Amino acid sequence: MQQSLSIRFRIPQVALAGHVTSVYFVDCGEEGVDDWLHPEWGNIRFALAGDWTWSPDGLAGAEQITPAATLFGPTARAARFTGSAHSRVIGIGLTPLGWAQLVRQPARTLANKAVPLASHMAGTDDLCAQLAGATDPDSQLAMLERWLLAGLVGVKPAAPIVERLQRALVTGNISTVPAFASELCVSERTLERLCPRLFGFPPKQLLRRQRFLRSLDTLQRNPGQNFTSSMDGRYTDQSHFVREFRAHMGMNPSAYFALPRPLLTAAGIARADMLGDALQGLHMPREA
Numbered sequence: 001m002q003q004s005l006s007i008r009f010r011i012p013q014v015a016l017a018g019h020v021t022s023v024y025f026v027d028c029g030e031e032g033v034d035d036w037l038h039p040e041w042g043n044i045r046f047a048l049a050g051d052w053t054w055s056p057d058g059l060a061g062a063e064q065i066t067p068a069a070t071l072f073g074p075t076a077r078a079a080r081f082t083g084s085a086h087s088r089v090i091g092i093g094l095t096p097l098g099w100a101q102l103v104r105q106p107a108r109t110l111a112n113k114a115v116p117l118a119s120h121m122a123g124t125d126d127l128c129a130q131l132a133g134a135t136d137p138d139s140q141l142a143m144l145e146r147w148l149l150a151g152l153v154g155v156k157p158a159a160p161i162v163e164r165l166q167r168a169l170v171t172g173n174i175s176t177v178p179a180f181a182s183e184l185c186v187s188e189r190t191l192e193r194l195c196p197r198l199f200g201f202p203p204k205q206l207l208r209r210q211r212f213l214r215s216l217d218t219l220q221r222n223p224g225q226n227f228t229s230s231m232d233g234r235y236t237d238q239s240h241f242v243r244e245f246r247a248h249m250g251m252n253p254s255a256y257f258a259l260p261r262p263l264l265t266a267a268g269i270a271r272a273d274m275l276g277d278a279l280q281g282l283h284m285p286r287e288a
Contacts (some may be wrong), residue, residue: 004029005214007267016148017286018163019098022275023144024091025137026082026263035263036256037079038216039209039248040280041199042094042103042110044117045071048132050087054114055080057250069117069124071103073110074200076209078249090131090140092148093280097162101155102148111200123147149249150154161186162198163285169199169210170284175234177203212248213281219253220268220278226251248278 008025021041028050045052045066050064056079074096082245085087099107103120118124127147134140164184172181180203181188188203192266195203218230231241268278277283 004032005033005262005266006261007270008137009267010137011274012141012145012148016098016145019102019152020148021093021095021280021283022271023141024093024267024271026083026089026091027139028085028263030085032085032087033081033083033263034084035081035261036259037075037081038264038279038281039075039077039213040093041096041283042074042099042107042148043280044092044094045129046090046128047074048088048090048128049053050084051280052084052087052089052193053082056112056114060075064114067116068128070112070114071117071120073112074203075112076201076248077112079112090144092144092202093283095163095283095285097158097164097174097285098156100198102151103158104155106197107200108196111196121151123150161194165194166285167199169206170282171194172210172232175211176205177207180207205258208244210281211235211246212244213279216245217277217279219257219281220265221272224258244246 006027006029010025012020012023032050046069047066048068054064054066054070055073077192094102096107105120127143130143131140161184168180168183169175171239174183177188177191180181181191184191186194191203195201195206199206201209211234215231215235219225219227222230227241228238231238235244236243242252245256249256271280272278275283
């Protein structure tokens with residue numbers, strides 16, 4: 001029997017609720033995978049078997065072979081990725097709080113980039129070997145939880161504004177930088193300073209990204225629905241939405257939805273079933 005693509009999501013223990021969106025386990029099966037990542041928060045990915053490539057903006061000739069352990073910064077545009085037959089990967093979705101306390105690097109320095117995880121976090125080589133030698137997701141999840149919790153030892157509590165910023169972005173109730181600043185009771189200047197450091201991008205770009213992700217989520221949940229009825233009401237018209245779609249995904253909506261999208265389609269369904277939101281960029285912080 002042919003082994004098919006599979007993806008499973010797990011929610012880490014409550015002590016990591018504010019730092020990790022989910023842990024996911026991907027097996028590409030016999031056919032491998034070729035798909036596009038949506039804009040998202042930071043991620044850690046461990047390639048346990050096979051070959052994986054990642055191409056920012058999906059540019060031909062720009063493919064990068066990912067190391068065994070890779071740190072992906074927050075993104076505001078799509079990236080193409082491939083996995084060879086029988087390739088396996090375990091991923092950890094980081095919240096902005098998780099990035100601030102585990103990576104401890106300004107998010108703007110790695111925005112739309114991928115780098116070896118060992119350059120920013122300790123113990124990755126041993127962890128990769130342990131994960132590869134484990135036989136089941138429960139054991140692997142326990143290993144990851146121990147490693148993440150060890151990384152938080154001695155780290156000072158983050159300012160409450162980190163999660164307040166994320167909540168304000170995800171709710172979709174704000175559409176302008178002045179309204180964003182007012183919601184958080186900070187000056188626009190403070191917001192312009194905080195957002196690139198904590199989220200990777202200026203506040204105006206973050207608001208554009210979140211508006212796009214809400215519309216993309218609606219379209220994916222309602223296949224066949226026309227763009228006008230699915231797009232966020234803050235788009236002036238369909239041509240405005242198409243321009244923004246192209247800016248974030250590198251192609252028109254019709255071209256994107258004509259693609260097979262095997263992994264991201266399966267991931268969206270599995271993630272929504274477990275967490276309620278299909279896209280990591282729409283993840284609402286959970287209380288620890």
